[in-house]
Amino acid sequence: MSRTAKLAVEDLIDYFRGSIVPPSENHVGAEYEIFCLNKESFTRLGYDGSPGIKNILEFLLRQSDGAGAIKEAGKIVGLEHEDFTISIEPGGQLEASFSPCRAIRELAEKLSNYLKLLKEAESLGVVFIAFGVDPINPFEAVPWMPKKRYQIMRRYWAEKPGLSLYMMKQTAAIQVSIDYNSEEDAIRKLRNAVILSNTLTS
Numbered sequence: 001m002s003r004t005a006k007l008a009v010e011d012l013i014d015y016f017r018g019s020i021v022p023p024s025e026n027h028v029g030a031e032y033e034i035f036c037l038n039k040e041s042f043t044r045l046g047y048d049g050s051p052g053i054k055n056i057l058e059f060l061l062r063q064s065d066g067a068g069a070i071k072e073a074g075k076i077v078g079l080e081h082e083d084f085t086i087s088i089e090p091g092g093q094l095e096a097s098f099s100p101c102r103a104i105r106e107l108a109e110k111l112s113n114y115l116k117l118l119k120e121a122e123s124l125g126v127v128f129i130a131f132g133v134d135p136i137n138p139f140e141a142v143p144w145m146p147k148k149r150y151q152i153m154r155r156y157w158a159e160k161p162g163l164s165l166y167m168m169k170q171t172a173a174i175q176v177s178i179d180y181n182s183e184e185d186a187i188r189k190l191r192n193a194v195i196l197s198n199t200l201t202s
Contacts, residue, residue: 016186019179026179027100028107033093033172034118035134039127042136045092046143047075051124053092053145059121060086077147083110090150091142091169094118094128100177134170142169 036045036056047053057076061067070078070087078087085097096114101107118128134142144150150168157164176193180186 017183020182020186021179023181026181027102027177028104028179029098029100029177030107030111031095031097031173031175032111032114032130033089033095033174035129035131035172036092036094037127037129037136039122039125042127044134044137044142045126047088047092047146051126053088053094055124056094056121056126057086057088059124060117063117063120072147075146077145084114088145088147089168089172090145090147090153091134092145093172130172130174132171132173134172139166139170144169 036053037043038045038051045052045056049055054076057069057079061069061076061079064079064081067079067081069076070080070085078085083099087095087097089095096111098107098110098114101110122128144154153168154165157168178189178193180189
C-alpha cells in the first residue's frame with residue numbers, strides 16, 4: 001500500500017472515530033425516497049401538469065400543520081416541517097428527511113404520519129411506490145426536475161462513465177443514520193442493520 005493510500009485510510013478511520021458519541025447523545029435518523037406515478041398510466045410525473053410534483057407538494061403543504069414551503073426561483077421544491085423535510089430528487093422522487101429521534105418508535109411514528117399524508121395525496125390521481133429501482137419507466141421517459149443543482153450535476157455526470165445519471169432519475173432509497181458509542185458498538189449496529197435490511201426487503 002502506498003503512503004498516500006495509507007494516509008487516506010487513516011484519515012477515514014479518524015473520521016469515524018471522531019463521530020463517536022456517548023450513549024446519552026444517541027439518535028437515529030432516516031431519509032425515505034419514493035417514486036410518484038400517474039395512477040392511470042403509471043408514468044412518472046413531471047413537475048408541472050395535473051397530476052404533477054408541484055401539485056403534490058402544494059397538497060402536502062396544505063395538509064401539514066406548521067409546514068413551510070421551500071422555493072427556488074419562485075417554484076416550490078420542498079417543504080419544511082418540525083418532523084421532516086421534503087425535497088424532490090432529480091426524477092421527481094420525493095425524499096422525506098426525518099428529524100433525529102432518540103428511539104426507533106419515535107422515528108416509526110413520524111414515518112407513519114408521513115405515509116398517511118401520501119395516502120391522502122393519492123386523491124390527486126397519483127400512486128406512490130417504494131422501490132429501489134423504477135420497474136416500469138425507462139430513463140428517457142422520466143422528466144428532470146427544475147432545480148439548478150440538478151442541472152449542474154446532470155452536465156457534470158454526463159461527461160463521466162458509469163450509471164450516475166441513471167442513479168439520479170431511476171432509483172429511490174432508504175438511508176438510515178445511527179449514532180454509535182465505540183468501534184465495537186458501530187460494528188454491532190452495522191451487523192444488525194444488514195441483517196434487518198435483508199429481512200425487511202425480502
